[in-house]
Amino acid sequence: MKRVYNFAPGPSTMPQEVLEQAAREMLCYGDTGMNVMEMSHRSKQYQAIFDETEATLRELMHIPQDYSVLFLQGGATGQFAAIPMNLMTGSGAADYVDSGNFAHGALVEAGKYGKVNVAASSRDDKYAYIPELDASKFNPDADYFYITTNNTIYGTRYHTLPETGRVPLVADMSSNILSEVYDVSRFGVIYAGAQKNVGPAGLTIVIVRRDLLGRAMPITPKIMDWTIMDEKGSMLNTPPTYAIYMAGLCMKWLKKQGGVEAIEKVNIEKAKLLYDALDDSDFYRPTARPDSRSRMNVTFTTPSPELDAEFVKAGAARDLVNLKGHRLVGGIRASIYNAMPVEGVKALVAFMKSFEMEHK
């Protein structure tokens, strides 16, 4: 059997142990005589899987009781619309930080429902860093303040969070949830598509402080209305049952690794291996500004686009796959989420050195 080191940005690599367990349970989960995806979402057996997944997530992230955890569909992109529809009903305005393509997509979407103030932007500098945040430019009457904690395409990450006072902080954590410790109580809403660092595609996690429920616009579709979804235990309709089960297996795997606190240390080590290799070389050029570097997506270039393409191809021939940068920016990107073992990063660093020797 062949397993590659998969540096894909999402959907992305999964822990092998999780895949093996899912395989063992493929024909029969427990004593049910069926696979999880064949179960009714209203069955006792499925509810137990669902409840355990939520409990494990709460434990891993230390989510306070006054936060609701929702398991939804529609991806992070669905939440670009759901967020304004659920929250933009006070002053009708919100602050957004334009730190990347997904942040930009979110603020354009929000503009359909209310007034968007771009509090800071690095758009004119190809999103190579997290823009400086000047609190005097924040709107004190904003319904929320929106950030993207990790910018997947550009390889940048907030190293400090903005102080937004009583304005709720809303964070797209799609590409770094569960990779580092966050104090959930600093946020009004945290949300993430699962397919980067949580599990398979199809599941969207929304963690919302309960006092922010009950504010949705009347036009909000029921399946996007956090208040209704909270009342229905995320089961207004059929939830993504198998994706939730798989995410639960990944969360239990993470717990076995020592939880978020422990994996954060490994993630720091992995990122350091790569950035050190980049900084030690005058062949490779890291593209994110050092003070904004991501630990999940490491972006860089070789001396030319032709060599970038050659690097990606030669890497794949050595079972180091999906290293191509996003089509918007080109270059090379190594996504090293929780499930990427240190050995995978070491193999990539060794390949980088040999490729440099051959092409210098």
Ligand SMILES: *Cc1c(COP(=O)(O)O)cnc(C)c1O
């Ligand atoms: C991938 C990604 C998205 C888009 O996620 P979908 O689930 O495909 O809608 C949004 N934001 C960030 C930060 C992402 O990495």
